[in-house]
Amino acid sequence: MTQAQLGDHREDPTQVQHSGLSSPMWNDENLPNHEFITLKQDEVVIVMVPFPAQGHLNQLLQLSCLISSYGLPVYFVGSATHNRQARIRANALNPSDIAKVHFHDLPTPEFTSPPPDFNALSKFPSHLQPSWDACMLLREPIASFLRDISSKERRVIVVHDPLMSYNVQDTASLSNAESYIFRCISAFTSYTMICSSLKMSVQLEEELLIKLPALEGISTDEARDFSASHHPYMDIRSGDIHNTNKVIEGKFLDLLEQAETNQNKKQWAIGPILPTKLVHISNRNNTCLEWLNKQPPRSVLYISFGTTTSFSDREIKELAMGLEQSKQRFIWVLRDADRGDIFKGEIRKVELPKWFEERVKGVGLVVREWTPQPEILAHSSTGGFMSHCGWNSCIESITMGVPIAAWPMHSDQPMTSFLVTEALKIGLIVREWEKREQLVSASTIENVVRKLMTSKEGDVIRKRAEELGEAVRQSTEKGGASRAELDSFIAHITR
Secondary structure: OOOOOOOOOOOOHHHOOOOOOOOHHHOHHHOOOOHHHHHHOOOEEEEEEOOOOHHHHHHHHHHHHHHHOOOOOEEEEEEHHHHHHHHHOOOOOOHHHHOOOEEEEEOOOOOOOOOOOOOOOOOOOHHHHHHHHHHHHHHHHHHHHHHHHHOOOOEEEEEEOHHHOHHHHHHHHOOOEEEEEEEOOOHHHHHHHHHHHOOOOOOOOHHHHOOOOOOOOOOOHHHHHHHHOOHHHOOOOOEEEEOOOHHHHHHHHHHHHHHOOOOOOEEEEOOOOOOOOOOOOOOOOOHHHHHHOOOOOOOEEEEEOOOOOOOOHHHHHHHHHHHHHHOOEEEEEOOOOOOOOOOOOOOOOOOOOOOHHHHOOOOEEEEOOOOOHHHHHHOOOEEEEEEOOOHHHHHHHHHHOOOEEEOOOOOOHHHHHHHHHHHOOOEEEOOOHHHOOOOOOHHHHHHHHHHHHHOHHHHHHHHHHHHHHHHHHHHOOOOOHHHHHHHHHHHHHOO
8 A cells, every 4th residue: 555545644653644633531631640650650661562453553552542641651562564554544643642652663574465355255354364474473572672671660561462462471471561461342242252262151131142143254264273372371461451341331341250250360441442532623634524514413324344344346336326225425435455564565446336426426425545433433414334343443433422334244243243233222233144145235235224314213223322422431531430440450550
């Protein structure tokens, strides 16, 4: 991917073209309550070790900015290529906040970066496997960095993705270091996966249990083997941090803790970690936001399937026809899945039906570049989100109070779509997981869009989503559940 294709992003993190957002929660005059750590800030350092995929890089960078707002030094450690990716795609973060994070670039291991197979029946991004395998070579440079920094500081706190557990195993050999896993998926998904691995029954009401999707088809054998290779090194951690909170998933956080009783690990549910108060910068210049400014309140459906989904030409045609026939306003982010190295290789030019964009002009907007998703979801004109149900997207949509048309593709997404549509009841399903290899017709898409955006049932769902979003945002304020958990974690690591 060329620099031009990425838009106006810059390499210097202080010059990144962001979504133009800031969070009053992070302003100097209104930082989280951190009086108890001011004397220790030069003694405790935090080292973030993300997994090299966009949804994981994004969350660890958001967490880095949030922790650094307490005055603690944070190092973001990864290959030079993926650190660069994290910086230029930072959404909802101020350049000044990112500038406080120390990016430690490791040499990027060589790996092939094939294009996604958009005609594959399975939507799992197996073309990314070479980049994941290559990250296993980072153990020694990470260990070297940890040894060096631990010799200079009182305590080193390593926060890492579960899929980087092998790479941070040397933390256990350092007397003044401890590690914590950051969970980039919902507590519900973590719980159901633990139940599956331990052959335990999932504790759900009978009417929900019969609708629970099977885990079959969510991954590949190679990806499962990759994940399993990290399991032996997860026990060295001191606890888990979750990008969710008790308002959203209190029941499932409790069930998860019960399922892990034998592990005796501390748990903190500190989400959402993205800024919850989005302040528009007056000179913000973005096509999507300018278009949204001209639309009626809650009238626009935002469509985006993340960075790991590719649609076939036929699937794109059906989606285009369904959107056009629904006669609803929409913003459609039409992008192919990422390659392992987003800076190399040509990007597929996705073809739309002839004259489609001309026919929907004024009603629909098709964009092919990186978009400021959190700000789009927070916009008053946005009334729905058609999503693959990656947890990044869902936690953003939940926080902004936007209902979801759930279309799961792989991995944790079937479980997350179940959480959204059945447990929280803030969305509608587009396509059942059991029918994942069937083409979703234009008429199906049209009907779901109309139901979400114009029906009484859609209005009820939207009201429930807005109420949940308000409760989630309040939980990040002083005295809220999420803020209390975050303060507790900071107090623990700076004890």
